Amino acid sequence: MGGKRKTNENEGMEGEEDSKHNIKKMKNEKSEILPSSIKNKEKRSAVHAKLKHQKKLDKRKKLKARDAAAKRALELGEEPPPKQIPRTIENTREADETVCMPDDEELFAGNDADEFSAVLKQDRTPKILITTCRFNSTRGPAFITELLSVIPNSHYHKRGTYDLKKIVEYANNKEFTSIIVVHTNRREPDALLIIGLPDGPTAHFKLSSLVLRKDIKNHGNPTSHEPELVLNNFTTRLGHRIGRLIQSLFPQSPNFRGRRVVTFHNQRDFIFFRHHRYIFETKEIKQSESKGKKAKDTKGESISKEKVIARLQECGPRFTLKLVSLQHGTFDTKGGEFEWVHKPEMDTSRRRFFL
Template sequence: MGGKKNRPESEAPAENEKKKKFLPSLIKNKLKRSAIHAKVKNEKKVEKKKKNKLRDAAEKRALELGEEPPAKKVPRTIENTREFDETVCKPDDEELFAGNDADEFSSILRQECIPKILITTCRFYSTRGPAFIAELLSVIPNAHYYRRGTYELKKIVEYATKKGFTSLIVVHTNRREPDALLIIGLPSGPTAHFKLSRLVLRKDIKNHGNPTNHEPELVLNNFTTRLGHRIGRLIQSLFPQVPNFRGRRVVTLHNQRDFIFFRHHRYIFEEKETKKSDSKPKTTKSASGAKDENIPQQNVLARLQECGPRFTLKLITLQHGTFDTKGGEFEWVHKPDLDTSRRRFFL
């Protein structure tokens, strides 16, 4: 009497069918589920094309009327929604520029001395370690390899300082695979410890090139904070500040979400002949009797050829002075507590 009216039985299947259309994952039949999923995907694709067409038409109309085109939508990414960091460097930061003139790398970056690098290993043998070091020697100019033997790292630091080396690189290996890099600025530090991952040697890169002996051009991207600026200057001090552009060599260290991606390329310029036909082709005959309807044009195309190696670095610690595990003072240490947010970056 006073209860709710029951719906007709014919309406219930229709509602269930609607739900299944919007939720293809609930359909148990694989063929029907894949067919509906493909249909929904195609509808989204058609709708996206329609929106792009309307946007292009609005931009064209605005240009014809002399108005400003509608603003393009910027997608939300982890990079452009990163948490606010007060240590981000600003172009008018006078304190930062004053510190650059007095830090440990100023003499090299002002070209008062030429960087000289000593590369060594940990005490354990590695299968890919020597191959990786050989490629580092081909990338970093004026770098020299010395076998570690049984010497302690402090003794190696003292020896390298006496011999006039400006930096020391230690390649650490685990299970016969390079897994860490230790970069020590000489004679007074700092010491940076990086985790090394995703190593790809030159021979494993498809269509790789062979580097020349020219000094490479160095490109550092996205080192925006005070800590990132310091790490960038440490890496910059490994390379001479007078690149030889004739060699067309480029070493890139790109920081993204606190992962530093290392790449080594060469520019290659190629001339390609393309035939461009005129709107009104001429019917004049050449000396051979053929019609010159197409006019050849020389276009210069530029492309990149990767030389290797390819790897990724992640900063673990930055320590004041040279390497000291017991009494060393750390500028920055990566801890698991710092990884509570995906939008917090330190470099």
């Protein structure tokens, strides 16, 4: 009988522990309820606000603990814990075999024999012909006038009814080094075609986010100096080739002491264009000569010093380019051979870039 009572008592104790565990589990489940599963709008917003506040508190605690650990390590003469690098799409980019290395001899040897070498070695002076598509729009000419102020030694020719192949022949006869065709759709420029002469290549870019000079707040007017060109993040073989194509549009002897900078910044295969000028201002800074006891005698005399302050002012236009295709030779829609074409199936991963 005694043995049966003990077993019953043990079973009762185990049952109580299980019920306590189940109650705790239920409480945890209730506390982990997602706001999206709550139907009542007021309760949902209250739970969401609580979770947000809790996340802020946890983040502050982590920062304080990290700062305290770093301070303690400095006091003890030890190395502080390494700083955490945030994960971004750029630094988690998929590995690419075509990324250019600084010791790639084959790449530098190819530079001397490519289509842009004559211009980049200053054997030829860049001379650019800018034209439009057959059906021009109102914003097209305004964009072209600003392109003419950005690119030195560029000339505008009206398209008319001429085919692009005839324009290429004309440009070759007149010793132009490149052609830029501004394509418009629904009264808005939406594409750029850059053709290298005499042997190509032809790059087709999608143009978006166009902001003209007049629409930029506190914009400036560009000067006549030859611009300094800045190319960023063109890291792959294809990016290197596109960078050299863009570079061939500008003279290779910029006025570094001048006042103009043209930037093509590649980020996630989007090429952002910006055009700035330097502004140098002289400001007077007043410094009091008297300090401490001397102030009573000299009555706080002040000396003014001049200081030169440099700042950037945007000149415009501002736009974004996205490479659609790169074709061997000059423009040819039927018999042209393409080096690279963007296809929708290439966009399977957000961390895969081609430039």
